[in-house]
Amino acid sequence: MRIDDLATPALLVDLDVLQQNLERMQAIADRTSVRLRPHVKTHKCAAIAHKQRRLGARGITVSTIAEAQAFARAGFDDITWALPNPLSHLSDILALSRDIELRLLVDDESAIRTLEGAKAGLHVWLKVDCGYHRAGVDPRSPTTLDLIRMLSASDHLIFDGILTHAGHAYWAKDRKEIQSIASQERAVMLQLAETARAQGLSAREISIGSTPTMSVSGDLTGISEIRPGNYVFYDGTQAAIGSCDVEDCALTVLSSVISSHASAEYFVIDAGALALSKDPGPDHIVGHKGYGAIFADYEAHAIDPDLVIERLSQEHAIVRAMRPKAVAPVGARVRILEHHSCLAAAQFDEYCVVRGDEVVDRWHIDRQR
Numbered sequence: 001m002r003i004d005d006l007a008t009p010a011l012l013v014d015l016d017v018l019q020q021n022l023e024r025m026q027a028i029a030d031r032t033s034v035r036l037r038p039h040v041k042t043h044k045c046a047a048i049a050h051k052q053r054r055l056g057a058r059g060i061t062v063s064t065i066a067e068a069q070a071f072a073r074a075g076f077d078d079i080t081w082a083l084p085n086p087l088s089h090l091s092d093i094l095a096l097s098r099d100i101e102l103r104l105l106v107d108d109e110s111a112i113r114t115l116e117g118a119k120a121g122l123h124v125w126l127k128v129d130c131g132y133h134r135a136g137v138d139p140r141s142p143t144t145l146d147l148i149r150m151l152s153a154s155d156h157l158i159f160d161g162i163l164t165h166a167g168h169a170y171w172a173k174d175r176k177e178i179q180s181i182a183s184q185e186r187a188v189m190l191q192l193a194e195t196a197r198a199q200g201l202s203a204r205e206i207s208i209g210s211t212p213t214m215s216v217s218g219d220l221t222g223i224s225e226i227r228p229g230n231y232v233f234y235d236g237t238q239a240a241i242g243s244c245d246v247e248d249c250a251l252t253v254l255s256s257v258i259s260s261h262a263s264a265e266y267f268v269i270d271a272g273a274l275a276l277s278k279d280p281g282p283d284h285i286v287g288h289k290g291y292g293a294i295f296a297d298y299e300a301h302a303i304d305p306d307l308v309i310e311r312l313s314q315e316h317a318i319v320r321a322m323r324p325k326a327v328a329p330v331g332a333r334v335r336i337l338e339h340h341s342c343l344a345a346a347q348f349d350e351y352c353v354v355r356g357d358e359v360v361d362r363w364h365i366d367r368q369r
């Protein structure tokens, strides 16, 4: 089958670009002697996770208990659930922990006590805030050392170490800014490990990693594992902030023109918010420029600067044409570089795996929550 025969909207993954991305991140991990534990919430796909494992990934990271259960069924037996203090799921956690090595995140004393009370030998990481200011303990606060002490001394929890996620790298404007956040991410964690050591405590392992920071970081000395996820596909945001180039983006949304208005200089496509998501993209760099970029020529990695995905409803998108001739007729197809590949992938049930114009495979997306 060819791409032009697909019903739309369809989610296309470029097999060769995907493979390059997988190999490049694994090479970074191998070169720096860290373990790659990829975050699979990006793809939610056993076929891709198996590829990551075959290349050398050890363990995976997930964002929901349903993902953990699905990947456990697919044969993954070492899973970090990277959401802090997931106490409302304790019975599912205990059930899954009997079958696999399930690792949890904590940043709260009472949550630690609750997990300890289960007396189940649960693995836990202490989540640290390295500058994103979302979840995580303050690495400079004395209470952080108290929590490390408590975890190290626990009879019923296995303390894996300290873990952080530099999500603020997404606010960077260029590669240089990402590099400085990558250095900060590592430095904050090494400093905390050192402070703990000076007090006779041990943070056994250090886990870091976002796609931007891991894509540009040179030095990972002292780090045990990295957990990037988005790198498998990258996307328009990653290309804008400097984590990658447009040619590294493996995921696109194929959409058809379903209404066309040459006199009003716009047309309508069948990829709305339920295909592209309403992620605004890197508007801190260029201002708001629509909800994705339309390729003028996919093979040449050329974006059409005159087409703007201006407005989204559930299943429709309005594309504004900045030159009258760019108004596409009903039945024409466009290929879109989405702002956020994780959110786009989570809207579909399958990947259409493509090589050039050929659809070579279909992979299931397990998007249950």
Ligand SMILES: Cc1ncc(COP(=O)(O)O)c(C=O)c1O
Pocket: 039, 061, 082, 164, 165, 167, 209, 210, 211, 212, 227, 228, 229, 230, 231
């Ligand atoms: C805790 C944690 N680890 C790792 C990742 C993966 O980072 P990225 O999406 O930049 O690949 C995320 C993403 O949100 C995360 O929240």
